[in-house]
Amino acid sequence: MHDIADLEARGVVGVFLASEAFAEAARVQGESLGFPAPVVLVPHPVQDRTDEELRAVAEAVAPAVVAAVTGPA
Amino acid sequence: MQLPDGLVAVVKRDCPTCVLVEPVLRGLGAAVWCQDDPGWFAGDDTSLELSWRLRVETVPTLLRVEGGAETARVVGWSRPQWEELSGVSGLGAGLPEHRPGCGSLSVDPDRVDALEARFGDGLASRRVELADREDEHEAAFARGWTDGLPVVPPTPERVLAMLRGTSRDPGEVVAVVPPDLVPCTVEKVAVNAVLAGCRPEHLPVVLAAVEAACADEFALHGLLATTYFSGPVVVVNGRITRRIGMNSGVNALGQGNRANATIGRALQLVVRNVGGGRPGEVDRATLGNPGKYTFCFAEREEGSPFAPLAADRGVPGDAVTVFAGAGVQPVVDQLSRDPGSLARTFAACLRSVAHPKLVLAFDALLVVSPEHGRVFRGAGWDRARLVAELEQLLTLPVGELVRGAGGMAEGMPAGSGADELPKFRPGGLLVAHAGGDAGLFSAVIGGWVSGTSGSAPVTREVRT
Amino acid sequence: MRTVLDPTGERAPASRQLRPRPDGLAGRTVGLLDISKARGDVVLDRLAELLEREGARVLRFRKPTFARPAPVDLRQEIAERCEVVIEALAD
Numbered sequence: 199m200h201d202i203a204d205l206e207a208r209g210v211v212g213v214f215l216a217s218e219a220f221a222e223a224a225r226v227q228g229e230s231l232g233f234p235a236p237v238v239l240v241p242h243p244v245q246d247r248t249d250e251e252l253r254a255v256a257e258a259v260a261p262a263v264v265a266a267v268t269g270p271a
Numbered sequence: 272m273q274l275p276d277g278l279v280a281v282v283k284r285d286c287p288t289c290v291l292v293e294p295v296l297r298g299l300g301a302a303v304w305c306q307d308d309p310g311w312f313a314g315d316d317t318s319l320e321l322s323w324r325l326r327v328e329t330v331p332t333l334l335r336v337e338g339g340a341e342t343a344r345v346v347g348w349s350r351p352q353w354e355e356l357s358g359v360s361g362l363g364a365g366l367p368e369h370r371p372g373c374g375s376l377s378v379d380p381d382r383v384d385a386l387e388a389r390f391g392d393g394l395a396s397r398r399v400e401l402a403d404r405e406d407e408h409e410a411a412f413a414r415g416w417t418d419g420l421p422v423v424p425p426t427p428e429r430v431l432a433m434l435r436g437t438s439r440d441p442g443e444v445v446a447v448v449p450p451d452l453v454p455c456t457v458e459k460v461a462v463n464a465v466l467a468g469c470r471p472e473h474l475p476v477v478l479a480a481v482e483a484a485c486a487d488e489f490a491l492h493g494l495l496a497t498t499y500f501s502g503p504v505v506v507v508n509g510r511i512t513r514r515i516g517m518n519s520g521v522n523a524l525g526q527g528n529r530a531n532a533t534i535g536r537a538l539q540l541v542v543r544n545v546g547g548g549r550p551g552e553v554d555r556a557t558l559g560n561p562g563k564y565t566f567c568f569a570e571r572e573e574g575s576p577f578a579p580l581a582a583d584r585g586v587p588g589d590a591v592t593v594f595a596g597a598g599v600q601p602v603v604d605q606l607s608r609d610p611g612s613l614a615r616t617f618a619a620c621l622r623s624v625a626h627p628k629l630v631l632a633f634d635a636l637l638v639v640s641p642e643h644g645r646v647f648r649g650a651g652w653d654r655a656r657l658v659a660e661l662e663q664l665l666t667l668p669v670g671e672l673v674r675g676a677g678g679m680a681e682g683m684p685a686g687s688g689a690d691e692l693p694k695f696r697p698g699g700l701l702v703a704h705a706g707g708d709a710g711l712f713s714a715v716i717g718g719w720v721s722g723t724s725g726s727a728p729v730t731r732e733v734r735t
Numbered sequence: 736m737r738t739v740l741d742p743t744g745e746r747a748p749a750s751r752q753l754r755p756r757p758d759g760l761a762g763r764t765v766g767l768l769d770i771s772k773a774r775g776d777v778v779l780d781r782l783a784e785l786l787e788r789e790g791a792r793v794l795r796f797r798k799p800t801f802a803r804p805a806p807v808d809l810r811q812e813i814a815e816r817c818e819v820v821i822e823a824l825a826d
Contacts, residue, residue, distance in 0.1 A: 544742040
């Protein structure tokens with residue numbers, strides 16, 4: 199989240215991708231930095247999934263990721 | 272808060288008079304609030320809110336309340352007054368007749384600003400809540416409020432303390448600030464003065480500088496938007512300069528003096544934050560100059576060969592003069608002992624403002640140091656005499672100025688019909704006196720485009 | 736909660752705002768910043784394919800550890816080369 203806050207300040211449009219387990223942490227961190235950092239959540243967990251499952255996760259969240267970095271802010 | 276009807280008192284356990292009257296208050300069955308010990312009486316005013324709202328200045332304070340409103344008040348201990356207010360006789364057997372009270376915590380100078388910020392509603396500026404883990408200095412950078420250096424966070428307490436530096440109403444509009452043409456109140460100037468690091472006693476000078484810089488003839492919008500170097504330079508005159516500790520002596524144009532540094536910076540922050548004049552946006556300067564952080568100094572009036580600059584410009588006493596300055600160019604002359612020779616040195620250096628072949632386009636502020644000033648004082652030259660001499664020396668032959676002359680394409684267009692042209696427009700050369708005792712140096716502060724298409728210096732009274 | 740007073744002319748919101756978003760990703764350079772957590776790269780690989788299908792030019796970056804902010808040089812490089820950045824994947 200610090201990275202996205204910094205990169206947005208440098209002029210780069212950013213989004214952070216986190217698993218649902220990090221939803222609260224991401225929200226709190228964004229709030230505590232005073233910065234409404236956009237977060238897209240993927241289902242938890244990630245590390246023990248098969249490649250096939252992870253590719254499906256990517257496909258599922260791709261529209262949300264694109265939406266977070268395009269269109270009206 | 273609704274006060275209960277009957278007798279109400281505010282006390283402080285740390286106050287011997289309050290301790291003395293404790294049995295009296297209990298005997299009367301008064302509703303008592305204590306400022307420093309929540310367990311002493313039933314009422315807890317450790318927040319001091321009640322004390323602040325009741326404007327309690329002394330403890331104990333005893334009130335009579337009817338229908339929720341105060342109808343009588345006594346402060347300290349006085350048997351006859353307490354008996355009269357309470358309607359009960361024979362109070363405080365064994366107590367002295369009178370005993371003065373103690374200061375209320377709600378008027379403690381260390382707390383009063385915080386209390387006013389918390390319970391008063393006098394400030395109109397939008398309140399910005401910082402997030403829990405947001406660094407307060409980083410927050411100011413992130414919101415674009417700084418000139419690149421750290422600022423003092425403008426808490427309501429600090430702004431209230433700043434506003435004590437002036438008797439002017441916080442809601443009074445000081446100026447309409449370019450480029451966004453935003454009406455700027457005394458309070459907004461105070462917020463930016465806090466950011467800049469000012470003390471409250473600096474505020475009147477900042478207010479005058481903002482007023483002067485936003486006068487039409489100063490052309491602040493154009494000054495901001497230009498690709499040229501300039502920014503406002505503030506010269507301060509009058510007794511206030513010594514009262515608030517401004518520097519007119521050693522290193523007068525340099526760093527290290529809080530008043531000089533923060534007053535000039537506060538003006539720039541008002542332009543940036545209130546007016547919206549930010550570099551890269553409206554401010555298109557090619558190179559700029561370091562004076563755009565801050566450029567403010569006091570004229571050294573003691574020992575000066577000249578009348579105070581502002582007085583010569585029609586504003587005697589405490590006053591600021593703003594000038595659209597582009598930076599400092601040294602003038603060295605360690606040999607001239609007569610005013611004519613020294614004036615020629617000044618003229619030679621002033622000729623190079625912007626370009627030796629460009630005339631009538633740029634103003635200048637000449638800052639004469641004490642050692643140079645002594646030469647003029649000894650010869651009885653005042654400002655008018657020096658300026659007249661310089662104007663004569665700086666009336667230049669057109670042949671040297673025209674485009675192409677001297678192998679330089681830059682220059683004045685041919686065909687003006689004149690044989691000679693003055694370097695400066697009438698009124699375009701200002702002279703001030705400042706600097707340390709030692710050093711046969713003076714300084715030229717080149718100006719920006721002068722006249723109707725540019726900026727004219729502006730002088731305004733400092734009001735407290 | 737600490738409170739400060741807004742020093743501005745109050746013509747714009749006082750909270751930090753996100754950058755204006757582009758209309759679409761076609762022709763844009765998108766950086767994928769891998770925070771170096773196990774298996775995140777599999778998701779990013781697939782995401783890269785999908786973004787390229789949208790017409791984006793995808794550049795890959797990796798920060799040394801998820802535990803700390805990316806080094807300043809890496810952030811500078813991303814800022815110079817990318818218009819959009821997607822940081823992933825915290826698990």
